Amino acid sequence: xELISFKNVSKTFYNLVQETKxxxxxxxxxxxxxxxxxxxxSGCGKSTILNxxxxxxxxxxxxxxxxxxxxxxxxxDCLMNWRNIYKNVTIGLEIKKDKSxxxxxxxxxxxxxYQIYEFKSFYPSELSGGLRQRVSLxxxxxxxxxxxxxxxxxxxxxxxxxxxxxxxxxxxxxxxKKSALMVTHDIDEAIALSSRILxxxxxxxxxxxxxxxxxxxKLSPSExxxxxxxxxxxxxxxxALEI
Amino acid sequence: xxxxxxxxxxKKQIKxxxxxxxxxxxxxxxxxxxxxxxxxxxNIVNSFLLSSPLxxxxxxVTYLNSGEIFSHIYISTLETLLGLIIxxxxxxxxxxxxxxxxxxxxxxxxxxxxxxxxxKSAIAPILIIWLGTGLKGIVGVSVSFVMIxxxxxxxxxxxxxxxxxxxxxxxxxxxxxxILMKVVFPSNIMNILSTIKVCIGLxxxxxxxxxxxxxxxxxxxxxxxxxxxxxxxxxxxxxxxxAILALIMYSVIALIEKILKKKYKxx
Numbered sequence: 201x202e203l204i205s206f207k208n209v210s211k212t213f214y215n216l217v218q219e220t221k222x223x224x225x226x227x228x229x230x231x232x233x234x235x236x237x238x239x240x241x242s243g244c245g246k247s248t249i250l251n252x253x254x255x256x257x258x259x260x261x262x263x264x265x266x267x268x269x270x271x272x273x274x275x276x277d278c279l280m281n282w283r284n285i286y287k288n289v290t291i292g293l294e295i296k297k298d299k300s301x302x303x304x305x306x307x308x309x310x311x312x313x314y315q316i317y318e319f320k321s322f323y324p325s326e327l328s329g330g331l332r333q334r335v336s337l338x339x340x341x342x343x344x345x346x347x348x349x350x351x352x353x354x355x356x357x358x359x360x361x362x363x364x365x366x367x368x369x370x371x372x373x374x375x376x377k378k379s380a381l382m383v384t385h386d387i388d389e390a391i392a393l394s395s396r397i398l399x400x401x402x403x404x405x406x407x408x409x410x411x412x413x414x415x416x417x418k419l420s421p422s423e424x425x426x427x428x429x430x431x432x433x434x435x436x437x438x439x440a441l442e443i
Numbered sequence: 444x445x446x447x448x449x450x451x452x453x454k455k456q457i458k459x460x461x462x463x464x465x466x467x468x469x470x471x472x473x474x475x476x477x478x479x480x481x482x483x484x485x486n487i488v489n490s491f492l493l494s495s496p497l498x499x500x501x502x503x504v505t506y507l508n509s510g511e512i513f514s515h516i517y518i519s520t521l522e523t524l525l526g527l528i529i530x531x532x533x534x535x536x537x538x539x540x541x542x543x544x545x546x547x548x549x550x551x552x553x554x555x556x557x558x559x560x561x562x563k564s565a566i567a568p569i570l571i572i573w574l575g576t577g578l579k580g581i582v583g584v585s586v587s588f589v590m591i592x593x594x595x596x597x598x599x600x601x602x603x604x605x606x607x608x609x610x611x612x613x614x615x616x617x618x619x620x621x622i623l624m625k626v627v628f629p630s631n632i633m634n635i636l637s638t639i640k641v642c643i644g645l646x647x648x649x650x651x652x653x654x655x656x657x658x659x660x661x662x663x664x665x666x667x668x669x670x671x672x673x674x675x676x677x678x679x680x681x682x683x684x685x686a687i688l689a690l691i692m693y694s695v696i697a698l699i700e701k702i703l704k705k706k707y708k709x710x
Contacts (some may be wrong), residue, residue: 272614282629282707291625295617323708343615427685429618 202267203280203379204253205229209262222248224404230290230347230395235373238391239437240400246383248405250349253381268379271345271367275352277336285335286311286320292343307342314338314372330361341376346371350382350392354389366392366421375385387441391433392421399405399440409440446550494675499683503678512684519650519661520688522578526585527646531639533586534593541594542601542627543619558591564652584656585649589642600634601627607664615698636700643692645684 211223222245230236238246251257251319252264254272279288287294289311304396311317316335324332333353353369354362370393373380384390390397391413399409413423413433424430445697447453483490490498506512541548567584580606604627612622652662662681669677 226686256610256613270614272611274611278605278607278611280608280626280630281709282632290613291612294625295612295615295621325708 201232202229202265203231204381205265206249206252207263207265209252209259209264211245211252211257212260219224221404223252224406225260226405226407228263228398228407228410230379230381232379233377234396235382235394237369237394237397238381238383238400239387239390239397239441240385240401240405241441242385244400244402245405246385246400247351250351250381251351255310255415268346270343271340271343271348271378273337273340273348273350273353275355277324277329277332279335279339281324281330282324284321284323285316285327288324288335289316289320289342291339296343303342304342305381306344310341313375325345328361329357330365330368333357333365334372337369337372341372346379348378348380350380351430352386353382355386356385362389363422370421387437389424391430391437394426397437399437411436411440468598491673492675494679498676499679500528503680503683506680514539515660515662515665516684516688518578519663519685520663522581522585522648522650523643523655523688523692525582526589526649529582530586530589530593530642530646531647535597535635537590538597539654543623545580555595559595563588563701564647565650567652567656570684571653571656573607573624575645579659579670581650581653581661584653588645588649588652592645593638593642596638597631597635598693600631600638604616604630633700640693640696643689643696647689651685671687 206226206228211227213220213222214345216262226249228236238249240246250272253266254270279285280291285292290304290307292301293307306317308317311320314334316331316338319327319331319335324335327335337348337353339363350369354365357365366389382390382394395413397411397413398407399411400406403409411433415427415429419427447456479493480496482488483493483495502510539666544710566587570583570587571580574583608626608630609622612626615623649664650661651666654661655667658664662685666678666681666685669675669681
């Protein structure tokens, strides 16, 4: 099933001085149970694509169809430091005014499953960066989305934490059988996590190439990095990016 | 510098440092009063113009014994607190409305700037005429001093809330009201407290100006009266009491800040 599809989408921004064509005729679709990565140089309109999906902006041309409940995970963990972990995780339910027993049980199970339940009365400032990012993902999962939008979710973490959190996020996404659309400029990260990579050009952005990533399904992101196939994909992407 | 080898030693060091600072602070105050007293007694400075700490204190004791001082402190404190509370509620309410309506905020911006730049003491006489010479007029003057700056400060804080947090809330389909109640207000508690700290001083200024213009009671009245009859002991006593009252109010807010910081484990 297509969760999201873009058909010939273009987006132009206008301001007083100029018009900027950011997206030029973009078409792609995301299906069940896959992690798709949008890979491209900074400023190439990756965030614009996410904002279009999330209906924060409208396309200038083309069509976007959505058949999925969306969940957003950001570069920053966006935890509110005046709420404890439990209250941060349940903010989505609070917004929906959902106090049902099932939802609360679902939250509790999620928190227990991914080992943040023991921190439920802690405040964000007491948690490490990696753990905060996990809390941020669980907060998104509480609303039971079908498709997760990940906006450079690891770029604010130091390298070691990043490897750990990548494993973490990958496992959680696979475990919960979610799909994800990840935006990044990090080639390693794209190969380590995704099942399909869309390589983007610089502005005005087009899809240059689509690369299927096929590792043994049991491999974790950090194990993928050690697999011989990794450098093969790396070279292929570099060629597509003309580096 | 001594090397620190354990948490205990570190804590000890911090405590030592704290005691040192406090000792110096207190001795500085005492030294100042002592020098003042000695210089006036030795007639090096004019004790008529400057009064002296002991004279001020003995006057204070007189006022204390007669009980008169309490009515002055009571009325001025009441006016200041009323002015502060009205300004804060009004200011935060108006700032909220302006935050919710950016176009209104843009329209009113030059007027806010104008009102803020205006020397408030210039409109105090009009306020007294409009609102009467009693409590209402003086509280009105105080509000005129505090309200505008509260609106400007709070609106500025509201407009600088972390935009990622707001995007996060929007992605969860939060309404404008929910964003306001769950992000904008709570993320600015600390900022609002520091605004209150500034406003305490301003509210006192407003009350004193109001009392100068027309009053029969209050610390501003005491200072004004003392000045008119050249009783500088009285002026100095009024100023001392004002300083202490302002300090107490300030400390209460500082204490609340400390408690909140501890609660949210900040720093």
